[in-house]
């Protein structure tokens with residue numbers, strides 16, 4: 001699969017080798033360290049939402065699909081009032097966060113909002129805000145969902161879960177068949193839905209959409225190959241067996257070798273690089289905004305470190321020479337209609353994530369979809385920096401007009417990019433295994 005994974009990527013002036021070097025040397029160590037910080041470690045999500053498209057089959061009993069949740073007290077800097085208004089009493093505490101429990105201990109008070117305005121106007125404001133948000137958003141968000149819980153991502157790593165077969169295929173099929181623009185000349189009824197040779201029959205916007213989804217699919221599948229269940233150790237009579245996880249080269253080849261994928265594997269890998277470029281451009285575009293966030297967790301030292309790490313990483317991202325050029329999109333006579341369609345298709349995909357039949361896969365599927373949705377929002381809506389919108393510079397840093405992104409969107413954006421960065425790094429590992437190095441990394 002690596003033989004043709006070189007050179008031009010298509011739809012941008014960048015090539016694979018430039019990204020390999022830039023990612024593996026410059027981005028990967030920075031982004032992995034960044035997402036291990038408390039601010040990025042906790043993701044607020046509702047995994048119990050009903051599937052809006054078909055009868056729910058998500059009551060999965062596979063043990064590697066299980067999720068460890070957190071109580072709200074274990075989330076550093078937790079403050080529900082923040083999402084309405086400035087929290088007047090935001091204080092730093094030196095207390096270390098408590099560990100997340102193994103069990104789901106969802107607190108029914110989690111959704112309680114500490115508001116100072118009257119109940120009626122709260123309701124009105126909620127409606128206005130939901131309306132305003134829906135105009136810009138490419139993705140549904142669980143941020144204000146009373147059933148949403150905080151999940152410590154470091155306790156729930158993305159890896160092989162055993163989720164496969166009709167349920168997983170139904171999700172991918174719905175995503176490609178119902179929600180991706182497909183070449184009119186080639187309406188496939190089975191996988192693969194889009195052949196790379198047909199991409200030329202699609203307009204740029206349609207191609208970008210398909211390539212982004214395919215890149216996400218690639219990244220998910222690389223993770224399950226690189227953290228595959230290699231063996232299970234029996235620990236004792238009553239204790240559950242413990243898995244041993246590591247790279248599975250055979251599984252990787254089955255999924256990406258041209259001879260086993262109608263020649264598509266290398267193109268799917270290229271779509272990963274393409275998606276990486278797209279999300280990196282969103283980070284660059286919103287950079288000045290992201291640099292002004294305060295990344296509050298309650299621990300002033302850690303928050304300072306996070307802000308510095310963000311500035312450092314964004315500095316590296318700004319220096320990348322061949323960024324994705326989103327200004328070429330949505331320019332033709334049908335631009336407005338196409339943009340609405342593009343957004344609606346993507347919103348639909350974010351809803352399909354509620355139908356994923358394995359909680360661990362759903363967690364990472366939702367996070368990465370929200371990260372991509374946030375990137376699309378940044379690329380295709382509004383003004384993101386002081387140069388484009390000088391009014392922003394006049395407002396105090398934490399004025400609510402600055403709140404263009406919710407905490408969950410920022411957490412999802414950086415974590416989604418970290419996943420892509422990790423996938424590209426894992427490819428290096430598989431490449432060296434293929435060349436006979438039995439002890440990669």
Ligand code: FAD
Pocket residue numbers: 158159160161162163164165168169171172191192193213214215217218220221224268269356360361362364365
């Ligand atoms: P699938 O990956 O199910 O793909 C179906 C078909 O799509 C393939 O036959 C091929 O024709 C086409 N295809 C494959 N890759 C691409 C691509 N990149 N671009 C375009 N077309 C493609 N499993 C885990 O073990 N851990 C996880 O964390 C996990 N997360 C998941 C998250 C989501 C949202 C979904 C839907 C599934 C997840 N899965 C996960 C399951 C995993 O993605 C596969 O569906 C499963 O392993 C079965 O693989 P498969 O070989 O049948 O092909």
